[in-house]
Amino acid sequence: MSETRRHFEAQVLPHLDAAYRFARWLSASSVFAEDVVQDAVLRAFRSFDSFRGGDTRAWLFAIVRNCHATTAAQHRKRVFVPLPDEAAWQTDSTAENDALARDDERVLARLMSALPEEYREVLVLRELEEMNYRDIATIADIPIGTVMSRLARARAALKQLAVREQEKTA
Amino acid sequence: MSCEQSLRVQAYFDGELASDEETLVVQHLAQCPACRELLADHERGRTLLRSEASGMRAPAQLRARIASALDAESASVTRGASVARNPARPLRSRPFWLGALAGLGLSGIAATLIVLLVLPMAAAPLVDELVAAHLHSLQPGQLISVLSSERHTVKPWFAGRADVSPTVADFTDEGFTLAGGRADAVLDQRAAVAVYRHGPHTINVFTWAESRAVLPHAQMRRGYRMLFWRSADLAYAAVSDASWDELQKLERLLQTRSETEQRPNPRRE
Numbered sequence: 078m079s080e081t082r083r084h085f086e087a088q089v090l091p092h093l094d095a096a097y098r099f100a101r102w103l104s105a106s107s108v109f110a111e112d113v114v115q116d117a118v119l120r121a122f123r124s125f126d127s128f129r130g131g132d133t134r135a136w137l138f139a140i141v142r143n144c145h146a147t148t149a150a151q152h153r154k155r156v157f158v159p160l161p162d163e164a165a166w167q168t169d170s171t172a173e174n175d176a177l178a179r180d181d182e183r184v185l186a187r188l189m190s191a192l193p194e195e196y197r198e199v200l201v202l203r204e205l206e207e208m209n210y211r212d213i214a215t216i217a218d219i220p221i222g223t224v225m226s227r228l229a230r231a232r233a234a235l236k237q238l239a240v241r242e243q244e245k246t247a
Numbered sequence: 248m249s250c251e252q253s254l255r256v257q258a259y260f261d262g263e264l265a266s267d268e269e270t271l272v273v274q275h276l277a278q279c280p281a282c283r284e285l286l287a288d289h290e291r292g293r294t295l296l297r298s299e300a301s302g303m304r305a306p307a308q309l310r311a312r313i314a315s316a317l318d319a320e321s322a323s324v325t326r327g328a329s330v331a332r333n334p335a336r337p338l339r340s341r342p343f344w345l346g347a348l349a350g351l352g353l354s355g356i357a358a359t360l361i362v363l364l365v366l367p368m369a370a371a372p373l374v375d376e377l378v379a380a381h382l383h384s385l386q387p388g389q390l391i392s393v394l395s396s397e398r399h400t401v402k403p404w405f406a407g408r409a410d411v412s413p414t415v416a417d418f419t420d421e422g423f424t425l426a427g428g429r430a431d432a433v434l435d436q437r438a439a440v441a442v443y444r445h446g447p448h449t450i451n452v453f454t455w456a457e458s459r460a461v462l463p464h465a466q467m468r469r470g471y472r473m474l475f476w477r478s479a480d481l482a483y484a485a486v487s488d489a490s491w492d493e494l495q496k497l498e499r500l501l502q503t504r505s506e507t508e509q510r511p512n513p514r515r516e
Binding site: 079082085086093094096097098101111115118119122123139185203204205206209210223225226228229232235236239 | 253254257258261262264288289292293295296298303304305306308309310312313316317318321354490491492
């Protein structure tokens with residue numbers, strides 16, 4: 078294995094789960110998410126020489142996002158599939174109470190899929206990946222002020238959906 | 248319903264404010280029920296997302312596909328330098344980041360946040376001292392001099408042993424258990440150190456008297472996270488391997504507590 082390859086695997090592959098989660102929430106489909114992540118990792122490998130340190134995860138995420146945009150443009154006409162489908166949630170499930178957890182996850186997935194993609198994106202980056210505004214701005218390619226207002230709207234929208242969901246089940 | 252400070256409150260919740268700005272937000276929260284409600288909403292939303300959406304992992308077959316794609320790629324690169332690199336457009340690497348950073352300046356509302364990005368590293372020795380003290384405390388028998396989860400025991404213990412009297416409280420209900428305290432030398436003072444447990448993590452909260460206007464910004468040193476804030480005339484630093492959000496939550500709890508302690512109320516203890 079070449080030196081570059083070893084470097085790349087040590088630096089980039091630890092972020093693979095996170096990159097997949099991000100692609101998954103963005104693309105609303107496990108099949109597309111896998112293609113997007115594979116494409117992104119390859120592109121990252123090809124441009125690894127020009128990556129001069131900094132936050133590897135943010136760098137990889139920016140590439141994932143680009144690849145997602147390309148794929149989404151190619152498949153604009155496809156039917157919207159609510160995410161996540163059951164299969165992907167089961168891939169790593171071992172615990173018994175997963176069935177219960179999956180129910181909750183499906184509710185959340187339904188709520189999330191009702192949000193515009195740009196809302197999902199900032200929510201996932203901030204809440205799940207714990208990124209700061211600057212990294213989110215870089216990845217989503219928007220000014221920090223937009224990160225703030227979009228995040229506020231996304232949070233309010235998710236809350237509203239959750240409240241409505243609660244009223245429905247109550 | 249919604250307050251003009253709501254974006255600031257959100258930035259506070261996300262740990263994006265400099266410590267002097269945080270103080271302003273904490274003061275505002277004390278008077279604004281709408282913003283307190285907003286903060287609670289943010290907290291609930293985060294809990295919802297984190298508890299239910301963080302378990303997804305890359306499928307094994309994806310890892311396998313990537314490994315073989317990388318094999319193929321490496322092979323083609325070593326075979327000949329002139330291999331067509333990529334039909335897709337090469338990624339913008341440098342200009343992309345620079346462009347994104349340039350975008351920051353355009354946003355008026357975020358202007359104050361830029362302070363965070365360009366703050367001078369005013370206090371490298373302080374940061375080094377704190378992380379050294381944290382590391383030392385993790386050695387057997389060094390962490391705690393007064394072992395108690397009762398703030399009425401820990402706080403008076405500092406009198407005479409440390410040069411300051413910090414806000415100390417047990418937040419077991421919120422996930423941060425007060426484990427005890429000790430005194431450490433920081434910047435030639437006897438700093439008060441409250442020790443909290445959060446799950447598997449130990450959090451040292453240092454408190455000392457600080458006259459400098461600017462505290463170091465949040466940073467990592469030797470794998471430990473350090474978060475600074477100011478409350479009353481004291482400087483606080485939380486040092487731990489816990490996540491940023493957990494440290495920020497503890498900071499919020501302590502800030503709120505110290506705010507209530509400072510409010511004049513003769514009937515309080």
